[in-house]
Amino acid sequence: MKRVQFSSPYLPYLFLAPQMAIIFVFFYWPSVQAIQSSFYLEDPFGFGSTFVGLSNYSDALGSAQYQAIARFTVVFTALVTFLSLGIGMLLAVKADAVLKGSAAYKTLLIWVYAIAPPVAGLMGMMFFDQHIGPLVKFAALFGWDMKVGLNYNDTAIAMIIVSVWKQIPYNFIFILSGLQSIPASVREAAAIDCRSGTRRFWTMTLPLLAPTAFFLLVINMTYALFDTFGVIDVMVKDKAANNPITLVYKVYMDGFRGNDLGGSSAQSVILMIVVFVLTIFQFRFIERRVHYN
Amino acid sequence: MAAISIKDVSKVYNGGVTAVSAVSIDIADGEFIVLVGPSGCGKSTLLRMVAGLETISQGEVAIGPRVVNDVDPADRDIAMVFQNYALYPHMTVYENLAYGLKNRRTPKAEIDARVAETARMLELQPYLERKPRALSGGQRQRVAMGRAIVRKPSAFLFDEPLSNLDAKLRVSMRGEIKRLQRRVGTTSIYVTHDQLEAMTLADRLVVLSGGRIEQIGRPLDVYHRPATTFVASFIGSPAMNLVSGEVHGGKLALGPALIDLGATVPTQGTVTVGLRAEDLRLHPEGEGSLPFRVDYVEELGAQRLVHGLVGDQPLVAAVSSENPLPATVSLSITPSRLHFFDSASGRRIDRPGDDRPETLAGGLPALEAAAS
Structure with a gap:
């Protein structure tokens, strides 16, 4: 590590100040505000607030509806993370083996990433439209009468498909570049040492991709928890009713539709803690098994 | 151990570029053959065709009695030593050595014995639990050699294995490779652009230029009776x-x-x-x-x-x-x-x-x- 000497001990802090200011304004300050307001019951019209202690938390955690949404969020996050990583990796490994026309092939796969989440949600809605949706027609071939927006499970499936579809190109780019950073001679040495391509993938390619995969795991979980907001919003059209939503969407619903700022703050604090714990877990237990070259 | 026969082998790339044209070499069992020539002469391409890492456009490569044109690299019973070692970075030295044997379903006890023997031969015992990045260039080179030796293949293929080492280490590794090859007696094909390395290692030299063989012969034959002006100007310093x-x-x-x-x-x-x-x-x-x-x-x-x-x-x-x-x-x-x-x-x-x-x-x- 290179050590730089500054003439004044305050100079480094001065250099750090703009970054710290941004983090403070957009992260720490709202966080503190959220924590603070989570202990209060706010008047919906802004005429004051009452200190209620932990009752916002106990209300949220005790509610059956909140628990159901939490369960859905866990399933949703796990599936979206697993499927988008898995499919992205499968496509990248296959694309990497393509010799002719690989540039066109790769570009087509990456394209989807340029679509904004709400637009992706909208396109997803059209795919699953009751009258014109090709996927609904496809499902009908198997006798499955999909009712996205009405049936809880059908909506959940559509939401997962659209979210995964949106995230695959991102994973694809990273895994492809990860694959291409594995030296050709190491792959060739492995080809001489091991006949089975599948076995080579598990013993050679995957361990060498682990740093990329770990990074993507963290990113994908965050994506599934928070960035799918746009997709969900378009899918449930602002009226969740009986439809599945994730915890983040519930925060929004309670805070901005229900005007329950205290309860909504308590929920976002809970989410914050969940993400904090998840991150620590990932770095403590998964990253240790990652080999960095 | 096996003889290798290369018969009228050519390599033509998709763009129509001919890298190797109608090369024939008969390599006796246990012989140390060095392919030497300037860069772009097709020597590495020829070696990689023997290894199965490149397809053979025309001609036939046989290892022992078996024509291997369509045989998977893993099934050709060869081992290759690469220029940049190509060690598996996430595995320890032991795992690097054992990987090829494990995939061939060798019993655990035999793997242990063979790895131990190879490590002793190459003086790698103190490093078996280390990862490649914790080794010096010479040690990595020895692990790469060990990975080839431990499998006891029919043939060793060396693709400029010493060109990443400094001059002094290169000389000592050169001697080590020659001694090891004599000791295990495995047929070897060695590619280099360094004529001195070629002269000192080879039982027979194959001088290549522009994808064609200029001369095949024992080092001193080639030195004293160069077949063409190209060989005359390439061999000797x-x-x-x-x-x-x-x-x-x-x-x-x-x-x-x-x-x-x-x-x-x-x-x-x-x-x-x-x-x-x-x-x-x-x-x-x-x-x-x-x-x-x-x-x-x-x-x-x-x-x-x-x-x-x-x-x-x-x-x-x-x-x-x-x-x-x-x-x-x-x-x-x-x-x-x-x-x-x-x-x-x-x-x-x-x-x-x-x-x-x-x-x-x-x-x-x-x-x-x-x-x-």
Whole structure:
């Protein structure tokens, strides 16, 4: 590590100040505000607030509806993370083996990433439209009468498909570049040492991709928890009713539709803690098994 | 262990570029063959075709009795040592050595025994639990060698394995590779662009240029009887002097000088004449047969390379640095040490009685004795 000497001990802090200011304004300050307001019951019209202690938390955690949404969020996050990583990796490994026309092939796969989440949600809605949706027609071939927006499970499936579809190109780019950073001679040495391509993938390619995969795991979980907001919003059209939503969407619903700022703050604090714990877990237990070259 | 036969093998890439054209080499069981040539001569492509890492456009490669053109690299029973070692970075040295055996379902006890034996042979025991990044260049090179040896394959394929090492280590690893190959007796094909490495390692050399074989032969054969001007200028350091001369009657006209060839006149008319720098002797002016204008001198310690002109053609003479260099000099050479090449095709013109110079007959057994 290179050590730089500054003439004044305050100079480094001065250099750090703009970054710290941004983090403070957009992260720490709202966080503190959220924590603070989570202990209060706010008047919906802004005429004051009452200190209620932990009752916002106990209300949220005790509610059956909140628990159901939490369960859905866990399933949703796990599936979206697993499927988008898995499919992205499968496509990248296959694309990497393509010799002719690989540039066109790769570009087509990456394209989807340029679509904004709400637009992706909208396109997803059209795919699953009751009258014109090709996927609904496809499902009908198997006798499955999909009712996205009405049936809880059908909506959940559509939401997962659209979210995964949106995230695959991102994973694809990273895994492809990860694959291409594995030296050709190491792959060739492995080809001489091991006949089975599948076995080579598990013993050679995957361990060498682990740093990329770990990074993507963290990113994908965050994506599934928070960035799918746009997709969900378009899918449930602002009226969740009986439809599945994730915890983040519930925060929004309670805070901005229900005007329950205290309860909504308590929920976002809970989410914050969940993400904090998840991150620590990932770095403590998964990253240790990652080999960095 | 097996013989390898390469028959009329060509490699044509999709764009129509021919990297290797109609190469045939018969490699005996246990032989150490070195493919040598400048970059782009197709030597690595040829090796990779034997390994199965490149498809064979035409011709046939057989390892032992089996034609392997369509056999998977893993099933060819070969082991390859790569230029940048290609060690598996996430595995320890032990796992690197064991990987190939494990995938071939070798029993655990045998893997342990073979890895232990190989590690002992290469003095790798203290490093078995280390990852490759914690090893030095020479140690990594030894692990790469070990990964090949531990499998006991029919053939070793070396793709410029020493070119990433520093000069000193290269010399010692060169000796180590030669000793190991003698000891395990495995047929080996070794690719290098370094003619010195080629000379010192090979049982037989294959000199390649532009995807074609220029010459196959034992190192000293190739050195003393280069088949073409390309081989003459590629093998040996400093490179053989190639000048143009004219043969008339029993005499060779070289610039302003005339050399008496005696009875062994191979040809008539214009020829390319090859003179090894160390075959030239330096005399005070007037005593030798070739007047020599000295341009500059390279001092190498034991030797000194004298660059100059005979007529208008450049020439290098290698002389001992013990004797002082006269101010003005001339050169002489024993006529039997001259090499003649057709000036149009560059092919060697053989002289009656020059198929076996004495140095060759005496030199080779000595070399082989030293190697074993």
